[in-house]
Amino acid sequence: MEYRQVQPATALQPYIQCFGILEDNNLYGETKTFKIIADGCPGLIFQENPDSFLDKDRHKLPQLFIQGLTTSNSQKTTKGQYRNIGVYFRPDAIKSIFGIDANELTDGYIDLDDVVKNNLAEQLLGETQIDKRVKILSDFISRKIAANRYRQNPKVAYAIAKINSNNTGGLYKIQSELNLSERSLERIFKTNVGISPKLFSRICRFQAALDFIRNRTFNSLTELAYQHSYADQSHFIREFRAFTGASPKQFLSHANEQLPNFPEWEC
The missing domain is CATH 1.10.10.60 (Homeodomain-like)
Structure with missing residues (x-):
């Protein structure tokens, strides 16, 4: 499993902390469990493989979804290869980007298509280079901010x-x-x-x-x-x-944390 970060353009830094790329070849297809830790930040997640991750209730996650701020521990599972890119927002960014009240998404997620009709997933699938995917996401978010009458409070x-x-x-x-x-x-x-x-x-x-x-x-x-x-x-x-x-001792023993606040839980 590999994780790396890309910093946003200066104009987007009030809204975005970073872009994160998480991928794993997982050639043997074993099931892996990831802990979701309360982190105080929402995000926009794109899965190259729409069947990559399941939520805690074992429901398939959308290919492109907005993740609300997390306040308690949960988990996701995956099996096989995955290559995801996430936009990790500032705590107060959701309302000023998408125009929806942030508390509607707390501890949950929503398919981006249910918020705004778009072809963003198709654009991202059409590019394999990370820098081009980051630009596609940056341009999309910039357009949403410009079109939104609500500004950060x-x-x-x-x-x-x-x-x-x-x-x-x-x-x-x-x-x-x-x-x-x-x-x-x-x-x-x-x-x-x-x-x-x-x-x-x-x-x-x-x-x-x-x-x-x-x-x-x-x-x-x-x-x-x-x-x-x-x-x-x-x-x-x-x-x-x-x-x-988990307790601090259990966390140190079992958490393989490449992506902050999303550690693979190793038994």
Whole structure:
């Protein structure tokens, strides 16, 4: 299995984190299981082989689909060869690209054709070179942004930046700085991001701690828990299980993570 990233053009960086290419020859056709980990980001996924992946209920995924923000652990399975390319969006990009409320897709996915009629899959199948596929996707997203009357909400963007910067004042300070009530901030956050700012903050804290787990740059789980403002080690492990479906020890033992937050789970 191989994974690589391509950075978006400057004009698309407020909307796109990166393009990711995941492929596996899997010549022997064995079934593989992948964990889906809460990551706080939606995406647009293209499967060269439309039969590549099944969701947790063993339903075949569309060839080209929008994946909403994930808030809990799940899994997908695959058998045989696959070659996928994903557009990994910023947390608040769905509304300003596709014009749909982000909370409609939270923990789910939808065939792109059900959102907007297009021939994007055919265009992508007509090219095999990654740079040309990236350009096709970039041009499509640029056109969607230009045609969409809804723009990214600057207050939501500000709140996301503060949460990601390990804001010490908490959500109350953000509400005060934006002159928003708790209810107002939650409303615009759910529309633009898909979840409440409190849950988004929990996911960001978990992801920050997960980076230490991935890189094995921690001395103890207790120290890691306090470093990321968890009440104690037990609190951290409960959150870790909620977002990954495994303990930190199990994650280190079984996760082959080429694509961040989508590890192959090796038994």
